Amino acid sequence: MLTMNSPYxxxxxxxxxxxxxxxxxxxxxxxxxxxxxxxxxGLGNPTWTATHQPAKSNxxxxxxxxxxxxxLDGITVSDEFMFSIKGSNYHYGDPLNPKHPDCFTGxxxxxxxxxxxxxxxxxxxxxxxxxxxRVPASYCGIYGFRPSHDLSMLAGIAPLATSFDTVGxxxxxxxxxxxxxxVLYSGNVRLDLKxxxxxxxxxTQSLGAEYQQELGRIGKSLGIQKTRFQPVNFSLDLxxxxxxxxxxxxxxxxxxxxxxxxxxxxxxxxADHFAFAKVVKSDIxxxxxxxxxxxxxxxxxxxxxxxxxxxxxxxSSTAPNKNEDFKKN
Numbered sequence: 001m002l003t004m005n006s007p008y009x010x011x012x013x014x015x016x017x018x019x020x021x022x023x024x025x026x027x028x029x030x031x032x033x034x035x036x037x038x039x040x041x042g043l044g045n046p047t048w049t050a051t052h053q054p055a056k057s058n059x060x061x062x063x064x065x066x067x068x069x070x071x072l073d074g075i076t077v078s079d080e081f082m083f084s085i086k087g088s089n090y091h092y093g094d095p096l097n098p099k100h101p102d103c104f105t106g107x108x109x110x111x112x113x114x115x116x117x118x119x120x121x122x123x124x125x126x127x128x129x130x131x132x133x134r135v136p137a138s139y140c141g142i143y144g145f146r147p148s149h150d151l152s153m154l155a156g157i158a159p160l161a162t163s164f165d166t167v168g169x170x171x172x173x174x175x176x177x178x179x180x181x182x183v184l185y186s187g188n189v190r191l192d193l194k195x196x197x198x199x200x201x202x203x204t205q206s207l208g209a210e211y212q213q214e215l216g217r218i219g220k221s222l223g224i225q226k227t228r229f230q231p232v233n234f235s236l237d238l239x240x241x242x243x244x245x246x247x248x249x250x251x252x253x254x255x256x257x258x259x260x261x262x263x264x265x266x267x268x269x270x271a272d273h274f275a276f277a278k279v280v281k282s283d284i285x286x287x288x289x290x291x292x293x294x295x296x297x298x299x300x301x302x303x304x305x306x307x308x309x310x311x312x313x314x315x316s317s318t319a320p321n322k323n324e325d326f327k328k329n
Contacts, residue, residue, distance in 0.1 A: 059156025076111030090267025
């Protein structure tokens with residue numbers, strides 16, 4: 001097993017811009033789950049890489065960036081099959097967390113976050129299914145943006161669970177984030193903010209005064225009164241279990257056949273995740289999980305119009321130390 005801390009699967013690959021635009025002079029890296037012409041999309045796994053062919057075209061998100069002046073500079077490490085939130089790869093090592101070198105970077109867009117936080121590129125693309133852009137951004141002290149779910153942006157992106165998959169952005173700069181957002185997500189309804197909701201549950205309550213102070217700062221800066229949001233009919237356990245079942249079912253649907261043929265070629269943590277995913281295909285709780293997702297999505301869509309936002313912590317803890325037992329996925 002390699003133990004190097006590089007954020008890159010391929011640091012030599014470089015593709016010049018196709019045209020000029022608002023991203024002129026900016027360099028970006030992409031996670032090893034995105035199609036790059038002539039490059040094998042490896043999903044963080046050497047055996048997968050060895051058993052697949054190079055992509056014939058770029059992912060649509062990459063094409064948009066190249067067409068607006070950005071330069072593609074390197075393919076970054078992904079946690080295997082995007083199926084982790086840890087920021088560790090059994091085959092390629094743990095990408096360095098420059099802000100907290102003794103801690104995990106967070107995954108599965110671990111290499112993308114590491115490359116940005118290290119100052120190697122101006123921004124990077126990652127994917128976010130259950131936090132895989134937002135968590136490494138939080139752990140590495142950078143901006144991480146997960147957009148609303150939009151299947152059109154997933155062309156050329158290896159799936160994990162298409163009910164939740166998105167293409168997100170990591171960067172140190174709010175101005176760069178705005179420019180990249182204009183390129184990737186333009187045409188959506190603009191925010192006309194009139195209401196701020198904040199999450200109030202066991203996690204936020206455990207954060208104490210620091211969370212309340214941050215909420216007060218945000219409300220004051222925007223000049224808008226904040227309103228408490230308590231999803232009383234949707235406990236954390238209910239939502240988490242629903243997500244895990246749907247994610248597991250779809251992950252096994254996408255990769256179960258290959259995993260069954262190559263059980264010895266994946267890391268132990270990822271093997272555990274797929275062992276759970278395999279069971280979900282016959283799990284009687286799957287139907288209820290889908291119903292929970294549908295009902296909760298309806299609640300949020302009704303609450304969060306283009307005139308409202310919901311503020312909540314990105315993670316439930318600081319970046320985990322590598323010397324401590326990390327049991328979460």
